[in-house]
Amino acid sequence: MIIFILGYCIILISMSYFLAKTIEFKFDFKFSIAVGFLAFLGVVQMISYFFVKFDLSPKIFSYILIVLIVLAYIMPLILKVPLIPSRNDIYRICFCLMITIVMIFFSTRFTLGESGFDTVYYLSMVGENSISSNFMGMNFYTGTQTGRDVLHNYSSFYYVFSSLLRIANRITYFEISNIPIYIWCAQIMYFYCLIDSIYVILKRFFSKTSCGFFFLFLIILFLNSRYWNVSLAFIGNIWKYIIISLILLVTNELLNSRNEKLLYIYGLLMSSLIAVSSSGLFIGIFLAFPLYLMLLRKDYTSLILKFILCNISLFVYFFLVAESMYGISFFILLIVYLCVLFIIKLILDKNLRKQFVILNYFLAGALLSFLVVIPLIRQGLTSYDYFFINHSWYDVCNDFFDFKNPINVFINSSWILLILYMFSKKILKGEKLGNTTKYMFLVILFFINPITMPTVIEYISDFVYYRAFDILFNTFTLGHLFTYFIGI
Numbered sequence: 001m002i003i004f005i006l007g008y009c010i011i012l013i014s015m016s017y018f019l020a021k022t023i024e025f026k027f028d029f030k031f032s033i034a035v036g037f038l039a040f041l042g043v044v045q046m047i048s049y050f051f052v053k054f055d056l057s058p059k060i061f062s063y064i065l066i067v068l069i070v071l072a073y074i075m076p077l078i079l080k081v082p083l084i085p086s087r088n089d090i091y092r093i094c095f096c097l098m099i100t101i102v103m104i105f106f107s108t109r110f111t112l113g114e115s116g117f118d119t120v121y122y123l124s125m126v127g128e129n130s131i132s133s134n135f136m137g138m139n140f141y142t143g144t145q146t147g148r149d150v151l152h153n154y155s156s157f158y159y160v161f162s163s164l165l166r167i168a169n170r171i172t173y174f175e176i177s178n179i180p181i182y183i184w185c186a187q188i189m190y191f192y193c194l195i196d197s198i199y200v201i202l203k204r205f206f207s208k209t210s211c212g213f214f215f216l217f218l219i220i221l222f223l224n225s226r227y228w229n230v231s232l233a234f235i236g237n238i239w240k241y242i243i244i245s246l247i248l249l250v251t252n253e254l255l256n257s258r259n260e261k262l263l264y265i266y267g268l269l270m271s272s273l274i275a276v277s278s279s280g281l282f283i284g285i286f287l288a289f290p291l292y293l294m295l296l297r298k299d300y301t302s303l304i305l306k307f308i309l310c311n312i313s314l315f316v317y318f319f320l321v322a323e324s325m326y327g328i329s330f331f332i333l334l335i336v337y338l339c340v341l342f343i344i345k346l347i348l349d350k351n352l353r354k355q356f357v358i359l360n361y362f363l364a365g366a367l368l369s370f371l372v373v374i375p376l377i378r379q380g381l382t383s384y385d386y387f388f389i390n391h392s393w394y395d396v397c398n399d400f401f402d403f404k405n406p407i408n409v410f411i412n413s414s415w416i417l418l419i420l421y422m423f424s425k426k427i428l429k430g431e432k433l434g435n436t437t438k439y440m441f442l443v444i445l446f447f448i449n450p451i452t453m454p455t456v457i458e459y460i461s462d463f464v465y466y467r468a469f470d471i472l473f474n475t476f477t478l479g480h481l482f483t484y485f486i487g488i
Contacts, residue, residue, distance in 0.1 A: 032196055044159075092196075122235055187234060237277045245474040246269055266311075308340075399412075
């Protein structure tokens with residue numbers, strides 16, 4: 001079984017290396033094995049929609065997964081991508097592997113939490129899908145058939161690993177459960193992607209690997225060494241921290257460089273966010289809508305159409321959820337989506353950009369008014385204090401507003417003080433807010449604040465709203481705040 005764990009991890013990491021080199025060469029984005037793996041997961045997610053929607057065979061899905069992995073190796077050769085690693089690439093890969101091995105060692109000191117939180121559900125889901133003839137619509141707590149569940153059955157993260165188990169079953173016979181292959185492959189890939197993502201994001205703020213770089217690296221690694229990070233990374237929800245951090249990095253680069261090629265990376269990362277968790281839908285909305293508003297500015301209007309197209313995975317999943325919950329035909333929604341794209345293209349081609357922008361700002365203002373006013377006129381919504389209570393006792397999340405636990409008091413106070421320092425320094429100096437700061441302000445204004453929260457929970461996110469807090473507290477925002485604090 002160890003041979004399969006090591007073999008699969010080597011295949012996935014090397015495949016991600018090939019994809020990362022391709023992304024660096026074709027899309028002018030920093031070399032990152034984490035981005036390579038998540039881009040692969042984003043492609044798999046878009047394919048999985050068809051398999052789950054039309055109840056296609058998991059066996060065929062496994063064959064397609066093999067084809068995609070092979071293509072990931074062949075495509076860079078066809079595109080003549082320079083695959084030889086630079087000296088910095090070699091140092092970085094060795095660094096990430098070394099820290100990954102240390103993290104694996106710490107992980108073996110703990111139980112892997114096989115019965116904690118939702119682990120029973122997802123372990124059973126991956127195990128059953130590795131031997132079943134269809135992607136099963138089942139309650140994996142009870143083992144009863146329930147039909148397709150739109151909130152669980154469209155997360156392709158689990159289908160990737162169930163396919164790997166299916167392939168392992170075809171290669172050899174296991175006298176005991178082969179679920180540890182899934183657990184450890186997911187855990188090892190998480191460690192590597194986490195470390196790699198921290199590295200690539202901090203390099204955005206530190207031109208050299210200075211003492212400040214390593215100091216902040218260790219702080220972020222410590223913040224991501226909670227029990228669920230070290231022992232529960234086979235739950236897709238744990239991965240959203242990495243993906244959100246990288247989406248914000250891409251957003252920052254897009255707003256400051258206008259490199260429209262980055263929209264493809266953005267779309268794949270957004271697709272991977274849905275692949276790891278259905279919560280990726282509302283988190284994706286929280287991330288994408290403010291960026292859409294930012295792109296409405298004159299200099300960025302040309303990117304609007306491509307931005308909507310590159311987020312096709314987000315729209316497809318939204319249509320599937322709407323069909324399941326409200327009975328609106330998926331195909332009708334898809335046709336409406338295509339018609340809207342066509343209308344937007346006509347508007348932009350007819351030089352009606354100003355009217356288009358004014359209309360969108362008006363609709364955004366109407367949305368904000370709706371989010372603020374509804375809790376004031378409607379009874380029975382979630383109370384405002386839900387924003388500040390602790391949720392870690394029933395979900396894998398941090399308590400960012402806990403000021404009782406000594407460690408949380410220090411961490412949470414540091415976040416708040418850094419944010420207040422940055423804004424006060426800008427105001428006192430009379431500096432203009434940067435594009436990224438304006439973007440984050442819009443995210444907070446519309447979605448992540450206690451005033452709009454009751455409406456957002458009622459109509460968008462449901463009770464797991466707090467999972468979106470990772471948008472505010474992650475590797476990218478900490479790097480941004482810390483480097484501003486020390487004046488880099």
